[in-house]
Amino acid sequence: xxxxxxxxxxxxxxxxxxxxxxxxxxxxxxxxxxxxxxxxxxxxxxxxxxxxxxxxxxxxxxxxxxxxxxxxxxxxxxxxxx
Amino acid sequence: xxxxxxxxxxxxxxxxxxxxxxxxxxxxxxxxxxxxxxxxxxxxxxxxxxxxxxxxxxxxxxxxxxxxxxxxxxxxxxxxxxxxxxxxxxxxxxxxxxxxxxxxxxxxxxxxxxxxxxxxxxxxxxxxxxxxxxxxxxxxxxxxxxxxxxxxxxx
Numbered sequence: 001x002x003x004x005x006x007x008x009x010x011x012x013x014x015x016x017x018x019x020x021x022x023x024x025x026x027x028x029x030x031x032x033x034x035x036x037x038x039x040x041x042x043x044x045x046x047x048x049x050x051x052x053x054x055x056x057x058x059x060x061x062x063x064x065x066x067x068x069x070x071x072x073x074x075x076x077x078x079x080x081x082x
Numbered sequence: 083x084x085x086x087x088x089x090x091x092x093x094x095x096x097x098x099x100x101x102x103x104x105x106x107x108x109x110x111x112x113x114x115x116x117x118x119x120x121x122x123x124x125x126x127x128x129x130x131x132x133x134x135x136x137x138x139x140x141x142x143x144x145x146x147x148x149x150x151x152x153x154x155x156x157x158x159x160x161x162x163x164x165x166x167x168x169x170x171x172x173x174x175x176x177x178x179x180x181x182x183x184x185x186x187x188x189x190x191x192x193x194x195x196x197x198x199x200x201x202x203x204x205x206x207x208x209x210x211x212x213x214x215x216x217x218x219x220x221x222x223x224x225x226x227x228x229x230x231x232x233x234x235x236x237x
Contacts, residue, residue: 079202081131
């Protein structure tokens with residue numbers, strides 16, 4: 001099981017801030033494709049990977065980063081703090 | 083380093099005074115405060131800041147640790163609010179202390195540049211017409227490139 005977290009407009013589009021899932025995805029990108037295939041909300045949320053950032057176990061990660069053994073993967077738009 | 087992520091308001095003057103008082107051997111203290119800005123056309127009812135609890139504190143601590151490794155700092159402070167804010171509310175502040183002003187100025191700019199695009203905060207602007215997520219600016223991402231050359235320390 002892996003914990004997924006969503007923030008900002010990604011959270012609004014998928015309709016939840018977190019969920020636990022079983023997945024065979026090996027990388028962040030594979031996980032994104034798997035999620036995008038779920039339903040319209042997820043498809044819309046993940047339609048443009050260039051607008052999405054990811055973190056694996058709370059560290060920013062590239063889309064080709066492995067997720068094997070990860071406890072938590074998060075998806076969000078580019079950050080706008082400050 | 084002092085890292086704080088909080089919903090509550092802060093008093094920038096009081097924070098700066100206590101930060102400065104806690105530094106020993108510092109000859110320079112530099113601070114920056116970000117204020118909730120109304121839209122150019124007005125009408126901002128509130129701004130909501132979302133963050134990623136856990137990762138936020140971690141990312142800020144890493145950014146501050148990197149600044150303390152790059153420059154001779156006596157100390158650093160990052161304070162950032164989340165939740166609903168109204169125009170003119172302070173959102174966040176950074177402060178740096180060093181023996182000399184060059185290190186304090188450069189480190190404060192570095193903290194701001196990294197905080198803007200590497201700390202997991204997202205702003206949403208709410209007006210009568212609705213709500214919109216603030217888009218990240220390319221300039222914010224570009225600002226990081228000036229720190230990648232170790233010779234350009236700005237001191």
